[in-house]
Amino acid sequence: MNHSGKDGTGFGVYVHWPFCMAKCPYCDFNSHVRHHAVDQPRFAAAFAREIAEMRERTGHRTVSSIFLGGGTPSLMQPETVASVLNEIAANWHVPDNIEITLEANPTSVEAERFRGYHAAGVNRVSLGVQALNDRDLRRLGRMHSVEEALAAIKLARDIFPRLSFDLIYARPEQTVEAWREELVKAISYAADHLSLYQLTIEEGTPFYNLWKAGKLITPDGDDAAALYADTQETTARHGLPAYEISNHAAPGAESQHNLVYWRYGEYVGVGPGAHGRFVENGTRTVTITERHPETWIEKVETVGHGIVEEEFLTHEQEGDEFLLMGLRLVEGIDLARYERLTGHSVRESRVISLAEQGLVEYIGNSRIRTTPQGAIVLNAVIAELAA
Ligand code: SF4
Known part of the structure; x- marks a missing residue:
């Protein structure tokens, strides 16, 4: 019997690492900067407790993908990653060779750590490259250069079987021609997957304040639509067609983990600010954990999990979410x-x-x-x- 997601849509495990070296001015993810060393063994122990709690809730399942996201998971020590992956395998059935992705930033890449992640079981890396233009990298508040990004891509390609990287477009003053040129260059470095996101201005970020003050002007309306249309054409022409609004892959190289979300499969989310959606006693349950890392860890150490919000979806809400996710997919x-x-x-x-x-x-x-x-x-x- 297949215990992974209903309708064969998969059962994913998402693990959130909430720390970054610096906060990017456009970012509204749950990421925090700490000017002292993070106690990683303590976090590993808390992940283990929360994973065990989620296992209680979901019962036995076959995991179809694991994703370590953030924040910057490439700031995790390989031992921390190995510990998390071992705990997942101790609680659910993890078949050989399922997709195990770790997000990495070019600034935090070093060969030894990459080899350690690979030895721990990571077989796919998603690199936050964001731009292949040093001026725009600086404007985006990124801490790496194009040269460092390309070195990270090369290293990741040497070590991991699968690689994706992210770029942000619709940047201030970006023309369709400039973006196309950059995208073609990116494709020449890509393996078989790219994530291409339009810059969105999120409330509460420094970019939002600049944008409100008229000091940051990004392409919108027809300009944004033209950039999007050109992105679809250029990637398709080079063998990396869109399979979702912002994600492009050679056929067969789609991210299995992200497909779990878009096909409305089930997933658990562990770590600060992680979301989960799984069927429990016939009802799709949404779990949301505490966002603040130190508060999360204290809660896990006290009660065994960091869940602060739960919702039990009606069938109608499930239908709405199914449309919302599935209509993003080309399939x-x-x-x-x-x-x-x-x-x-x-x-x-x-x-x-x-x-x-x-x-x-x-x-x-x-x-x-x-x-x-x-x-x-x-x-x-x-x-x-x-x-
Ligand atoms: S590296 Fe990513 S998660 Fe961290 S602050 Fe920048 S955009 Fe946010």
């Missing part, structure tokens, strides 16, 4: 699964109307997906289908 969604989740079908008249507007299309009998035009107004498409 689209299975309308029959929507019906299994919610107990009712999506109204056909709405699908037909969206199809007539060129925003969604049928692929086969019961699958639909958003068209490139639909992807640009994704939220409106989802709202219409979920209504």
